[in-house]
Amino acid sequence: MSDLLTRVRDLESPESRLVQSVATGLFTVFVSPRRLQGPPLTTIHALSGLAGVAGGAVAVGESASPAQRAAIGATVGALLTGASVLGMAADSRLEGWLRGKGVRHPRVWFGLAAAVLTWLTSAPRQQDEVELEAEAEGGADPDHR
Numbered sequence: 001m002s003d004l005l006t007r008v009r010d011l012e013s014p015e016s017r018l019v020q021s022v023a024t025g026l027f028t029v030f031v032s033p034r035r036l037q038g039p040p041l042t043t044i045h046a047l048s049g050l051a052g053v054a055g056g057a058v059a060v061g062e063s064a065s066p067a068q069r070a071a072i073g074a075t076v077g078a079l080l081t082g083a084s085v086l087g088m089a090a091d092s093r094l095e096g097w098l099r100g101k102g103v104r105h106p107r108v109w110f111g112l113a114a115a116v117l118t119w120l121t122s123a124p125r126q127q128d129e130v131e132l133e134a135e136a137e138g139g140a141d142p143d144h145r
Helices: 002-009 014-030 039-063 066-100 106-121 126-136
Strands: none
Touching: 002 014, 014 106, 039 066, 066 106
16 A cells, blocks of 8 residues: 555656546536636635735746745746636636537536546656666766766
8 A cells, every 4th residue: 555655655656647637527517617716716815816926936946046036936927827817717608609519517517627638747758767877777868968
């Protein structure tokens, strides 16, 4: 059991990618922006923005001054908040349009698409694998010969 948990914690393992894909798909099926109103929707947008602020500030690292980290964090947070608002609006409109066209259970189709896209985008890149193999063999970075 602990071996499985170790593989799930490795974000590039097939097991972890499967868990991520299933979780994303289920979240997409069960959380419909059309049904979210008021405080719950505002909370989602606010949390998206806060995650962006924290992520942006951490991603810059210690090489930037505190003011630079704050500015980058605020910029990333604002961008993620905007993406959240626009994404939820687009999702809601697309779901309504599909229902109007007679598509049954559009959230299930959204969930399947989200799961497949998560699986595909979480795959390790070919270039990363080549670089890791070169490092494991003790060779130099393939881009810097």
